[in-house]
Amino acid sequence: MDEPQHIFIGRSFLGEDSRAETLTLKLANRHGLIAGATGTGKTVSLQILAEGFSAAGVPVFCADVKGDLSGIAMPGVSKDFLEKRARDIALEDYGYDAFPAIFWDLFGEQGHPIRTTVSEIGPLLLSRLLELNETQEGVLTIAFELADDEGLLLLDMKDLRALLALVAERADELTNTYGNVSKASVGAIQRRLLILERQGAEAFFGEPALDIRDFMRTSRDGRGVINVLAADKLMMSPKLYAIFLLWLLSELFEELPEVGDLPKPKLVFFFDEAHLLFNDAPPALVERIEQVVRLIRSKGVGVYFVTQSPSDVPDTVLSQLGNRIQHALRAFTPRDQKAVRSAAQTFRPNPALDTEQVITELGVGEALVSTLEGKGAPSIVQRTLIRPPASRLGPVTVEERQEIMASSPVGHLYDRMTDRDSAFEMLARRAEDKLRLEEEQRAREEEMKAREKQEAEDDRRRTRTGFQLPDFDDRSSGRSRGGSVPRSGSRSRTSRSSRSDSVIEAGMKSAARSLGSSLGRALVRGILGSIKRGF
Structure with missing residues (x-):
């Protein structure tokens, strides 16, 4: 035209x-x-x-x-x-x-x-738009600073929500590093974000950014x-x-x-x-x-x-x-x-x-x-x-x-939304790793407790077995229920010899009394001596 x-x-x-x-x-x-x-x-x-x-x-x-x-x-x-x-x-x-x-x-x-991305909006513009007070703006700024320090990409609303949840969880630790972090302030920010999200902000925050x-x-x-x-x-x-x-x-x-x-x-x-x-x-x-x-x-x-x-x-x-x-x-x-x-x-x-x-x-x-x-x-x-x-x-x-x-x-540049690995995914993996480590620790502790329990049960079983079968222990130790017994064959033979000696000696003494004379007694002592030497 x-x-x-x-x-x-x-x-x-x-x-x-x-x-x-x-x-x-x-x-x-x-x-x-x-x-x-x-x-x-x-x-x-x-x-x-x-x-x-x-x-x-x-x-x-x-x-x-x-x-x-x-x-x-x-x-x-x-x-x-x-x-x-x-x-x-x-x-x-x-x-x-x-x-x-x-x-x-x-x-x-x-x-x-x-x-656009949450990072491009930044904490200052977002705080002003959400009409946050000075304390809440400070907490939001700390959240963005933490994301920078820990390499957490802030692209969409779920990234920001996950980051704020992390800030609330680590409030005591972050207070010592970045300044005062109030869980109440985090909650207030989350409520303001919820209002924004219900108006469709979830569609606005993301990639590819314009x-x-x-x-x-x-x-x-x-x-x-x-x-x-x-x-x-x-x-x-x-x-x-x-x-x-x-x-x-x-x-x-x-x-x-x-x-x-x-x-x-x-x-x-x-x-x-x-x-x-x-x-x-x-x-x-x-x-x-x-x-x-x-x-x-x-x-x-x-x-x-x-x-x-x-x-x-x-x-x-x-x-x-x-x-x-x-x-x-x-x-x-x-x-x-x-x-x-x-x-x-x-x-x-x-x-x-x-x-x-x-x-x-x-x-x-x-x-x-x-x-x-x-x-x-x-x-x-x-x-x-x-x-x-x-x-x-x-x-x-x-x-x-x-x-x-x-x-x-x-x-071709903007119609298809992309979802890169960002704060939400990174923090989810951290939570999964932490949960897995905790489960492994609990498993190890339960295994140790089971082992200790088994060992204690084995000890109790051995103890009960020792009281019920004393005969086996007595025979193995050379004792009887009536008293002491010799511990070796040599002592047993000595004991039998002693009993034999006593019987013969008693018989000889009886014979000596019946002879009634010193000659008889001398003869008896001689005979006894011969008998002992023979044994």
Whole structure:
């Protein structure tokens, strides 16, 4: 398709009424605001801005809250009101075209998953997002320090939970090394993580982690790729949305080099339904957005907020938004009237317009436009008919979305989740090794107890056997129950000889008495002596 008339050199055509309104690309990194009541045309303004940036070779990222922006990937369909708008602003070569788009989704349902690791988020950002107090933040920092010291990779939520369980288990030991660790603080952190996990954070933390440079692609024909984040489901999880934006803005700020003022931005961000972003947002997120809006301009990145009223954006952020498109506001209540007055006062006055009154009179597709020009000064506010988009109004079909995703240049990088060996697995192996060692120790102890028991039983058995069979022991020791017996054959023979001697001697003595004389006694002694010598 030839270069359309609405693309000017170094500028993007926005619309026309009394004059053509354009956005100077060199000043597009000074950020911007699209505001207006529901149904006044904010989404179409976002769409034509994204088309203009893409046509100029600038990559775009936009959060698609209602699903309408996905149609930017398909050519528009001829409609009478679109053709009439083109004629009203003298857009003679108006035609329809599709723009290169990549669909993303934190949950991986309507686009390629966006993931990051727990380590990349870090303890500071995570503590601020979870709104931890100083003590709890200190415990979380100790946990990350312990992971670094022990080589534990923190990739996903189960890694962080396992690490916190380890910190609680070793609280006394860690207190001596890193500082006070309270188990109550660990429990509080776990409860905050549970809330975040129930909102879908488990899908956000993991690998492969997003390379921010994949948001900064251009197509083969030189047009910037429009990254469309499906956010209809995400907006129901405000904590997860906040942590995603906090991480994304921090990554951009930390990764991109300083480039100063470029002929056109390197990347432009659109945050649709920004009032949902800032309502009840953690102070850390608001502070970070303010910091990024002030400083990221020098990185070549533009940030644009889309919301219902300028008052939805904190003043510290609103003051940094130089390019503005203000659709109609309704003034039904005193609060609405105050919002209209505040919005009118943010524009550079136009003597030909009563800005406060015009804001309430604008029709669908009309807007008050003021952009930066020259040396960065805002232009006089003009009432403008916004040009019709070249891409489709409304969402793509399920089949079209799948077809676009199938031909995406990043599908092979992010569609398949990986689960590397990390803290959860490493700590699980440690626990298994510890359990195995404990079981082996118990087995050894039980074996020793069984051996000691057997030995004691054997001793008791031997003792009982010794009392029941004394005859065997008595015969073996040469004793009888009647008293002592000789221990050897020689002593037994001596005993028998002694008994024989006694009998013979007794007989001889009896004979000697019967002889009754000394001769007889002498004869008897002689005979006895002879007998003894014979034995």
